[in-house]
Amino acid sequence: MYPSPFAYHAPVTMGETLALLARLPEAKILAGGQSLLPLMNLGLAQPGALVDVNGLPGLETVTEDGGGLRLGALVRHRTLETSPLIRRRCPALAEAASLIGNIRVRHRGTLGGSLAHADPAAELPLVAVALGATLEISRLAGAREVSAAEFFRGYLLTDLAPGELVTGVRIPAIAPGTGYGLAELVRRAGDFAIVAACAVITTDGAGVCRQASLAIGGVGPHPLVMRRAEGLLTGGPLTDRRLAEAADAVPGEVAPESDVHATAAYRRAMARVMAYRALAQARARAASGPGRPA
Numbered sequence: 063m064y065p066s067p068f069a070y071h072a073p074v075t076m077g078e079t080l081a082l083l084a085r086l087p088e089a090k091i092l093a094g095g096q097s098l099l100p101l102m103n104l105g106l107a108q109p110g111a112l113v114d115v116n117g118l119p120g121l122e123t124v125t126e127d128g129g130g131l132r133l134g135a136l137v138r139h140r141t142l143e144t145s146p147l148i149r150r151r152c153p154a155l156a157e158a159a160s161l162i163g164n165i166r167v168r169h170r171g172t173l174g175g176s177l178a179h180a181d182p183a184a185e186l187p188l189v190a191v192a193l194g195a196t197l198e199i200s201r202l203a204g205a206r207e208v209s210a211a212e213f214f215r216g217y218l219l220t221d222l223a224p225g226e227l228v229t230g231v232r233i234p235a236i237a238p239g240t241g242y243g244l245a246e247l248v249r250r251a252g253d254f255a256i257v258a259a260c261a262v263i264t265t266d267g268a269g270v271c272r273q274a275s276l277a278i279g280g281v282g283p284h285p286l287v288m289r290r291a292e293g294l295l296t297g298g299p300l301t302d303r304r305l306a307e308a309a310d311a312v313p314g315e316v317a318p319e320s321d322v323h324a325t326a327a328y329r330r331a332m333a334r335v336m337a338y339r340a341l342a343q344a345r346a347r348a349a350s351g352p353g354r355p356a
Contacts, residue, residue, distance in 0.1 A: 065102035069111040076118060076200065079227065084202040086111045087224030093136060093175040096167050121174075121229060124148060129235030131155075135174025135228045139186075143168060152233050154193060154242035154260065158185040161244075163252045174228040177213070180220045180284060183254040187214055188279040189244070190231065191287060192260035198230035205229075214284035239272075240264040241347025243340035246279075247332050249323070255280050256324050259336035261344040263300065269349070271295045276308070276341065281316035281333050288315050291337065300345045309338035 071089075073079040083089060089111035090098055101107035115121070121136035124145055131151050133142075142148055142159035149156045162168055162176075162185055176186040177197065190197075190210035197213050199206050202225060213221045222228070246258035257280040264273040274295035276288040291308040298304055318329035 063103050063105055065099075066105070066108040068102075068109055070114065071111060072114040072117055074117045074119075076229075079113060079115060079118060080200060080202040080225070082113050083225045083227060086113070089113050091115055091175070091178065091227060094138070094171040095175075096163070096171040097175065097179040097181070115227070126151070127232055131233040133173055133231045133233070135172060135230055137173045139163075139168035139171040139173070139176070140165070142173060152193070152236065154189055154244060154262065155186075155233065157244055158189040158260070161185050161246065161252070167252075173231060177210075177231070178220060178222060178228050180214050180218050181254065182214075182217060182282060182284050183256070183258070183280040185244075185246070185255070185258065185279075188258055188260050188277050188285045191285040192242075192262050192275045192277040194234055194262075194275065196232045196234075197228055198232065199226050200229045201226045207232075211287055217283040219283070237264050237273075239266060239348055241344045241349070243343025243345075243347070245336045245339035245343065247336060257281060257318075257329050257332040257336050259333070259340035261337070261340040263295070263341070263344040263348050265300065265345075265348045269299050271298060271300050271304075274308075276312075276337060278312060278316055278333050278337060281318040281329050283317075286316055288312055288337065290315055295341070300341075300348075305338060305341045305345065308341060309334050312337045 071082050090109040092112045092114040121134035123134045125132050139159045139162050195210040196207050208221050243261040246255040248255050259278050262275040266272050274292045276291050277285045279285045291311045294308045312334045313330045316333050318326040320326045
């Protein structure tokens with residue numbers, strides 16, 4: 063199939079871009095195009111205008127930010143996967159990017175595009191929530207910030223208002239004694255996950271969990287934060303029993319639906335399994351150093 067007719071705009075400054083978006087609130091943003099263009103070719107998306115942001119300067123930068131990272135919205139998945147700075151400061155993000163599609167997709171797809179598309183089974187929204195990322199959003203009237211946990215509102219639905227553009231993402235610094243885990247169930251490598259889990263755990267010198275973050279994808283309209291499981295982990299040693307108790311709490315916090323890939327019951331059961339695997343990985347990495355592979 064072919065897409066419906068549309069007007070094409072390729073601004074070269076942020077001011078020009080935001081003015082276009084204010085004037086054309088129903089326009090779609092074209093970045094990597096890995097999600098939008100297939101939808102257009104299938105007739106599932108029929109925007110009257112595309113605003114190509116690939117010519118905007120400064121949106122492909124990766125910089126240190128107070129011990130954490132600041133990433134431009136046009137940073138490609140391949141850069142997330144291979145950047146020495148990202149691999150050192152936030153290996154969870156690098157690993158998540160390596161799981162996306164294939165090498166061709168990763169060379170084109172962008173961080174901002176993946177987050178704005180908000181597929182509940184995608185890796186980057188899941189990891190952004192687990193890491194406590196903050197999204198930078200610009201509009202003609204000014205700029206604002208929103209946490210990743212509040213940014214995702216529903217299936218392919220975000221906090222973005224008409225005329226707004228994701229311009230950057232900030233990842234907080236990883237504290238000493240922090241480890242991450244990422245586990246996903248897929249039919250084959252590169253597919254969207256049927257169920258995925260990302261855990262980030264910080265321990266003290268005695269091995270006691272001081273902070274825990276656990277997010278599950280593929281079991282609701284957006285990545286879900288497992289508050290009850292996090293509470294069961296925090297304040298005690300990360301024994302096998304404690305990890306199992308936290309994982310056991312996950313099925314009661316998710317809201318899966320059946321589809322052609324899996325039944326709701328199967329997704330619920332696998333959410334527990336993926337949660338335990340991610341937590342076990344995070345525990346091992348926390349013991350070996352901040353964010354390091356086990």
